Amino acid sequence: MSQSTNIMGIPFPNVTMDQTVAILGKVVDQESTELFHVITGNPEIVMSCQKSTSLRQVVDQAGLVTADGAGIVMVSRLRGGQLTERVTGCDLLFRLLEEGNRKHWSFYMLGAEESVSEQAVKVIAQRYPGVVVKGRHHGFFQADEEQQIVEEICTAQPDFLIVALGAPHAEHWINKYRHQLSAHVAIGVGGSLDILAGKTKRAPAIWQKLNLEWLYRLLSQPSRWRRQLILPRFAARALLFREPK
Numbered sequence: 132m133s134q135s136t137n138i139m140g141i142p143f144p145n146v147t148m149d150q151t152v153a154i155l156g157k158v159v160d161q162e163s164t165e166l167f168h169v170i171t172g173n174p175e176i177v178m179s180c181q182k183s184t185s186l187r188q189v190v191d192q193a194g195l196v197t198a199d200g201a202g203i204v205m206v207s208r209l210r211g212g213q214l215t216e217r218v219t220g221c222d223l224l225f226r227l228l229e230e231g232n233r234k235h236w237s238f239y240m241l242g243a244e245e246s247v248s249e250q251a252v253k254v255i256a257q258r259y260p261g262v263v264v265k266g267r268h269h270g271f272f273q274a275d276e277e278q279q280i281v282e283e284i285c286t287a288q289p290d291f292l293i294v295a296l297g298a299p300h301a302e303h304w305i306n307k308y309r310h311q312l313s314a315h316v317a318i319g320v321g322g323s324l325d326i327l328a329g330k331t332k333r334a335p336a337i338w339q340k341l342n343l344e345w346l347y348r349l350l351s352q353p354s355r356w357r358r359q360l361i362l363p364r365f366a367a368r369a370l371l372f373r374e375p376k
């Protein structure tokens with residue numbers, strides 16, 4: 132059995148959520164000085180990689196690319212791939228906080244609005260008292276503030292750097308500073324801090340199970356309709372995709 136499933140030229144390792152958490156736990160235990168970058172690969176990232184060589188390089192350099200988005204798993208199934216479940220940034224963050232609560236993992240939270248960032252950290256302290264939050268910064272900073280944020284993360288030396296700046300900005304940001312960050316693992320998690328803070332709601336489990344999370348997001352945040360036009364285009368292109376010879 133192949134160890135990864137190719138979606139439009141991107142090899143997605145065939146990992147479940149449990150395996151992903153176990154892999155990241157080992158990375159933390161090894162205390163490697165090299166940053167392990169996790170990309171939760173959704174259709175938008177896969178489509179952007181077709182045009183953007185810089186994003187493709189970031190994806191190629193990542194330690195792990197997981198299947199975010201029902202579309203990725205669906206295309207895998209229809210093309211005989213081995214991806215069995217979604218590993219979304221939001222689910223992964225919640226699982227890491229649960230595990231971190233037991234193992235006293237440390238986190239630095241970068242991104243989202245100031246009030247959301249503050250509230251997310253309060254929620255973590257209440258729900259996951261064993262987790263150590265070593266620092267946080269909102270995501271609406273200027274370019275000339277970046278170096279100071281990088282230095283703060285470097286001093287904090289968290290096990291996990293959580294970057295909620297939106298895709299693919301988070302992925303480029305992590306890659307740009309990967310040699311300076313002094314975190315074991317860095318993950319771009321989209322709008323997960325908004326969910327953690329209670330600003331936006333995750334689709335109910337039944338919608339997720341029926342692969343309708345995209346519809347729930349569209350109904351609750353109609354302004355995203357333009358972004359979601361990419362989903363049918365992704366499905367059509369990914370199903371017909373042929374590797375260039």
Ligand code: UDP
Pocket residue numbers: 242243244269270271295296297298320321322323324325
């Ligand atoms: N965000 C940020 N800085 C920015 C733009 C966005 O911190 O300059 C945050 C925003 O507040 C939200 C997250 O990034 O918390 C993006 O959420 P979205 O659901 O759009 O994520 P995506 O699906 O684009 O990865």
